Amino acid sequence: MTLKLFAAPMSSAVPVQHALAELGLDADIVQFDLASGEQKSPAYLAINPHGVVPTLVVDGTPLYEALAILQWLGDRHGVERGLWPASGTPQRLVALSWSTWAYVSYGALVSTLNFAQSPHADPRLHHAPLAADVLARLDAALGRLDAQLAKSPFLLGDDFSLADLIVASVVTYSTYCGVDAGGHANVQRWLQAFQARPAYRKVWMDEEVEAA
Ligand SMILES: N[C@@H](CCC(=O)N[C@@H](CS)C(=O)NCC(=O)O)C(=O)O
Structure with missing residues (x-):
């Protein structure tokens, strides 16, 4: 292939x-x-x-x-x-649910936040009350993710999977957009484990070298 x-x-x-x-x-x-x-x-x-x-x-x-x-x-x-559950297992359903939630539901809120306050967006679209409302919704969303991560170290259980990679990539991006994940201890612990992965560090270090 x-x-x-x-x-x-x-x-x-x-x-x-x-x-x-x-x-x-x-x-x-x-x-x-x-x-x-x-x-x-x-x-x-x-x-x-x-x-x-x-x-x-x-x-x-x-x-x-x-x-x-x-x-x-x-x-x-x-x-x-x-690194991904087999077709037909309950874990596959969990992986699809959370990964799609991250890009579609959580991601839509992050996009709205960017329009409402990002320095990269057209300032005529900026809207402080909308940004505040979306930040509250994102915080509630992170609370639900935190509850899931209270059950086990990773989204699917004891081991890291691509479901964690997908969801944590979006959550990490959202923190660069102004979302504060600091009030969610399980999310914090899980993000640290994600960002400590050798593959994550290698890919992002290469990025920083290219961007420099
Ligand atoms: N929903 C698409 C978004 C892709 C996207 O917007 N990519 C940006 C970079 S993060 C891009 O290529 N922008 C260039 C452009 O809009 O011309 C995906 O997840 O693949």
């Missing part, structure tokens, strides 16, 4: 690079400079019509949307490595 990943520094492609490293998979990685607009070239739009990264090309077929890529990596390569 050949894998080619279109990525960019400090982007939604980094969790995919982290997952590839956790799985020990080799991929040909093409790093775009998003500021130069390479992702809008006709050649790339023929691969991903949305003109964004990441795209993972699997034996010539493009797969896009970070969540879809990560869930596919779990299905195709994670089960045999003990």
